[in-house]
Amino acid sequence: MPKTKAIVLLSAGHACVDVYQGSVAALVPFFAAERAYGYAAVSGIVLAASLLSSVAQPVFGALTDRWAMPWLLPSATLLGGLGIGLGGVSGSYALTLAFVVVSGIGVAAYHPEAARVARIAGGGHTAMGWFSLGGNIGFAAAPVLVAAVMSLGGLRMSPLLVVPALAGAVLCLPVLRALAGTARFGGSSADAAGVDDWRSFTRLSVAVVFRSIVFVGLSTFVSLYAQQRAGGGTTTGGAALFLLYLGGAAGTLLGSRLAGRRDRVTVVRRSYLAAIGAVAGVVFVPGPMFFPFVLLAAVCLYLPFSLQITLAQDYLPGRVGTASGVTLGLTVSIGGLASPVIGTIADHTSLRTALLPLIALPLLCWITTRTLPEPCSVQTGTAAEEEMSRTRR
Numbered sequence: 001m002p003k004t005k006a007i008v009l010l011s012a013g014h015a016c017v018d019v020y021q022g023s024v025a026a027l028v029p030f031f032a033a034e035r036a037y038g039y040a041a042v043s044g045i046v047l048a049a050s051l052l053s054s055v056a057q058p059v060f061g062a063l064t065d066r067w068a069m070p071w072l073l074p075s076a077t078l079l080g081g082l083g084i085g086l087g088g089v090s091g092s093y094a095l096t097l098a099f100v101v102v103s104g105i106g107v108a109a110y111h112p113e114a115a116r117v118a119r120i121a122g123g124g125h126t127a128m129g130w131f132s133l134g135g136n137i138g139f140a141a142a143p144v145l146v147a148a149v150m151s152l153g154g155l156r157m158s159p160l161l162v163v164p165a166l167a168g169a170v171l172c173l174p175v176l177r178a179l180a181g182t183a184r185f186g187g188s189s190a191d192a193a194g195v196d197d198w199r200s201f202t203r204l205s206v207a208v209v210f211r212s213i214v215f216v217g218l219s220t221f222v223s224l225y226a227q228q229r230a231g232g233g234t235t236t237g238g239a240a241l242f243l244l245y246l247g248g249a250a251g252t253l254l255g256s257r258l259a260g261r262r263d264r265v266t267v268v269r270r271s272y273l274a275a276i277g278a279v280a281g282v283v284f285v286p287g288p289m290f291f292p293f294v295l296l297a298a299v300c301l302y303l304p305f306s307l308q309i310t311l312a313q314d315y316l317p318g319r320v321g322t323a324s325g326v327t328l329g330l331t332v333s334i335g336g337l338a339s340p341v342i343g344t345i346a347d348h349t350s351l352r353t354a355l356l357p358l359i360a361l362p363l364l365c366w367i368t369t370r371t372l373p374e375p376c377s378v379q380t381g382t383a384a385e386e387e388m389s390r391t392r393r
Contacts, residue, residue, distance in 0.1 A: 006121040006175045010114065011134030013073065016168025017110050018135035020080040020103050022142025022245055023161060024049045025219045027088065029234045030150050031096075032224070039221075039351070041093070043343030046220050048097040053108040054334060061112035061325020065318075070176045072113045074169035079106030081165020088158025108329060114172075115309060115324035121179060129256020132306035136252045138164075140245030143223075143238045200372055201315040205326055207368040208308055209334045210361045211272075214279060215301050216335025217342050217358050219244055222282070222294060225351050229290045240294050247298025248305070255303035263374040264311055268304040272369065275300035275362035283355050301362075314375040 028042045037045075063069065083103025090096045118131040149160045222244055223237030230236055251271075258267045278300045281293030312323035346354035 003121060003127070006178065007118065007127050007130050009171050009175050010118050010121060011131050011137075013077065013168045013171040014114060014131055014134035015138035015141065016164040016171065017077050017080055017107060017114075018138030019142050019145060019161075019164045020084045020138075021049070021107055021135075022139035022219075022241075023084050023146055024100060024103075025223070026143040026146035026238070026241060027084075027155075027158075028220065029223050029237050030088075030146075030155055033234065034155055035093075037093075039224075039343035039346045040340060041343075043220055043339040045096065045100055046216070046339045047337060048100045049104040049107075050216075050335070050337060050339075051101070051104070053104040054329060054337060056105055057108035057111060057329025058322060058325040060109050061321040061323070061329070062319075064113045064116055064321035064325075068116075069113050070117060070179070072109050073117070073172040073176065076106045076108075076110035076113075077168040077172070078165050079103070080110065081106075081162040081168075085159045085162040085165075088155040088161070108325075111328040112321045112325035115313075115328060116321055117175070117179065119313060119320060121175060126256050126260065128310050129253060129259075129306040132252045132256075132309065133249055136245065136249035136302060136305075139219075140242060140249050142245065143241040147234075147238050196318050197315045197373075197375065200375070201312055201323065201326075203368055203372060204308060204311055204315065207268075207272075207365040208327055210365045210368070211301060211304070212335035213338045214275070214335070214358045214361045215248075215298075216339060217355065218279075218282065218294075218297065220339045221342065221346070221351060221355065225282075225355065226290065226294075228351065229286045230288065240291060243291055243295045244298045247295040248302040251299035251302030252305045254299070256306050258303070259307050264307040265369065265372045265374050268307055268311075268369050268372075269366055271300050271303035272362045272365040275365075276359060279362060280359045283352060283359060311372075311375065 024046055028045070031037045031042055031045065060072070064072075080103045083099045083101070083106060087096050087099035087103065090099055115128075115131070118128060121127070145161065145164070149157050152160070219241065223234070223241045226237050226240035227233065230240075255267060255271070275297060278293055278297035282290065282297050285293050309324060309327050312327040313320045316323040342354045
């Protein structure tokens, strides 16, 4: 199987999985409208999707460093879809939280192994950029998909949201079959050459935490905030959330292209500097201009996304699964842990006041990453691609 085809299939499968990360925030206005949940309650649902995931994803990453577990790709995809599909029809708040937790565990199990497989199949930050783009497209498609399903009958129609999981499970199978005969596919990342740079990895992870708080905070509340700043109902909120996720997709692809001209650390640093003004625009600018700032903020926050994954993997060449689990897991999970705090502040003051601290966090990201070294990239995709091609002849 050609490398390009493998990455396209993995990217499409990634999109199907990350629909369920985007669906949690996209369902927030409908939970608020149909069940009268307040800011703290809806942010608690985001927390439920993230709480166990914040622990589980690095754990799954550590496991994939020791044993290859490609079967996690289809099974975790299905688990993520079932949790969201059942969460909308559960009658009680507690059951809703439980089903969303199940979805979060499925998403957590998927990402470390999927990032390992993508690294083997494609290699380099460009391939990882396309793989990450799939996840961003899934995020961007979530508000549209959720709105379409909700229009058929509200939350009771949420079982239809399982359909992308079925498609994602099928899409990854050809890649897994093609890679099954390669040497690196069944090996652990402990066999990789290189010295682990834990200090740089830790500093990068801190920046990922700050960035995740900003993006997940925006994705949780931007649909409600858009209704305040630009007027309109859930349609306005859905449009703002769609722009946020669309900007994330564009930023991911642009980041991988820029890294081909400049080193990754430089792109990461400059992106965070630009994000300061963009997030400030989201918080302060009213009316129609609110939407361009939402798009710009997403682009700036996602320019470093795929680059941070490959940087983490190159800082820990002997623990690729752990690096992927921490980086991808913290991207969503720690931000989810902060969402209830933002929601509680909003309940007691205003949503604008609660979002103000998000402006300062990109500055902390820049401070944390400004002296990071550029590691030597470990390319694994070429050898794997050659083995894949031979097995298909």
